[in-house]
Amino acid sequence: MVVIHWTATSTLASALATLRPEVLSGRADIRSGGRLNVGAHFLVDRDGTVYRLQNETTLARHVIGLNRSAIGIENVGSGSLTAEQLRADTALVADLKARYPIEYLIGHFESQRFMGSPLWEERQPGYLTHKSDPGEAFMKALRRALAAWGLRLKSAP
Ligand SMILES: [Zn+2]
Numbered sequence: 770m771v772v773i774h775w776t777a778t779s780t781l782a783s784a785l786a787t788l789r790p791e792v793l794s795g796r797a798d799i800r801s802g803g804r805l806n807v808g809a810h811f812l813v814d815r816d817g818t819v820y821r822l823q824n825e826t827t828l829a830r831h832v833i834g835l836n837r838s839a840i841g842i843e844n845v846g847s848g849s850l851t852a853e854q855l856r857a858d859t860a861l862v863a864d865l866k867a868r869y870p871i872e873y874l875i876g877h878f879e880s881q882r883f884m885g886s887p888l889w890e891e892r893q894p895g896y897l898t899h900k901s902d903p904g905e906a907f908m909k910a911l912r913r914a915l916a917a918w919g920l921r922l923k924s925a926p
Pocket residue numbers: 773774775831877900902
């Protein structure tokens with residue numbers, strides 16, 4: 770699957786400063802899950818420039834429960850993302866879908882729909898955070914742009 774995020778930071782520099790270290794700092798809310806820093810495979814700046822932060826076949830810590838099956842795309846910003854980011858995310862997800870057997874496209878805020886599915890791999894009871902990124906409007910627009918690709922939101926019951 771692909772999971773879409775926003776960084777909750779306003780600049781590329783601050784996003785990179787958060788994502789670059791290997792070891793987590795701060796983040797009392799997820800510290801119990803291990804010392805590996807949060808990360809993502811791609812970071813999309815406000816102007817739509819895509820930065821590849823790591824190989825998409827290696828694990829990044831970006832979504833509780835689904836990290837082993839999820840490619841993470843972070844978008845610089847919080848609250849609202851840009852038209853340039855929508856265009857970039859659309860092209861990036863289409864490219865990933867063409868290269869990998871991706872079934873699902875979700876926003877971070879939708880991740881807990883997968884609890885109880887075979888893809889959900891969290892074993893620590895109560896290890897959850899509440900997320901709203903990247904907002905319902907952005908996911909709706911992204912799904913509209915990618916409608917032809919047949920990506921799903923949720924696994925079959
Ligand atoms: Zn997120």
